[in-house]
Amino acid sequence: AQSVTQLDSQVPVFEEAPVELRCNYSSSVSVYLFWYVQYPNQGLQLLLKYLSGSTLVKGINGFEAEFNKSQTSFHLRKPSVHISDTAEYFCAVSRTGGATNKLIFGTGTLLAVQP
Amino acid sequence: DTEVTQTPKHLVMGMTNKKSLKCEQHMGHRAMYWYKQKAKKPPELMFVYSYEKLSINESVPSRFSPECPNSSLLNLHLHALQPEDSALYLCASSPLDRTASSPLHFGNGTRLTVT
Numbered sequence: 309a310q311s312v313t314q315l316d317s318q319v320p321v322f323e324e325a326p327v328e329l330r331c332n333y334s335s336s337v338s339v340y341l342f343w344y345v346q347y348p349n350q351g352l353q354l355l356l357k358y359l360s361g362s363t364l365v366k367g368i369n370g371f372e373a374e375f376n377k378s379q380t381s382f383h384l385r386k387p388s389v390h391i392s393d394t395a396e397y398f399c400a401v402s403r404t405g406g407a408t409n410k411l412i413f414g415t416g417t418l419l420a421v422q423p
Numbered sequence: 424d425t426e427v428t429q430t431p432k433h434l435v436m437g438m439t440n441k442k443s444l445k446c447e448q449h450m451g452h453r454a455m456y457w458y459k460q461k462a463k464k465p466p467e468l469m470f471v472y473s474y475e476k477l478s479i480n481e482s483v484p485s486r487f488s489p490e491c492p493n494s495s496l497l498n499l500h501l502h503a504l505q506p507e508d509s510a511l512y513l514c515a516s517s518p519l520d521r522t523a524s525s526p527l528h529f530g531n532g533t534r535l536t537v538t
Contacts, residue, residue: 351529413465
């Protein structure tokens, strides 16, 4: 079985500062990794995904994430955040070779950007 | 704008009512999903349809009844719900050709309140 841990339930940060949102996963099989963002009163939007290849993945809105197999981590980073980045961020995994994309989500991290 | 459209945006219903949630996508995706999201929690998978056939039911109570009348539409019929069923109900879709590596496209959800 797979599981995802997001240790930080909330990350406060000042505007234009860098930020890292942490994600660790556990799985006995190969997985695909995703980061989704959820703005207030909206659904989830894909930020980026890691399927294979280069461990540094770039996504939308200036976000990037690095896959680290030895540490089973997939941390999300942005060098300079904006007020508009305030949202809930979910890390998710799915098992490779699955018949459908059965995503397992972490508990989420609220990124609170302050002026 | 989301490519997955959910109606209604908000729904208030009594415990004896029967109502339906609707979801529509025109991206040609052949996998469609229902998720339930409680406040400050990650989405929880309820049902998955593949090629209009129910492929996953995550032990959801029978008061929730999904239906996929064609490849573009997904319904969730509600009957005799409990107040604890109040939540944001999210619909999602994904292509089936790449299965587990395909990111999900989410709608903005229906905010359901059961009184």
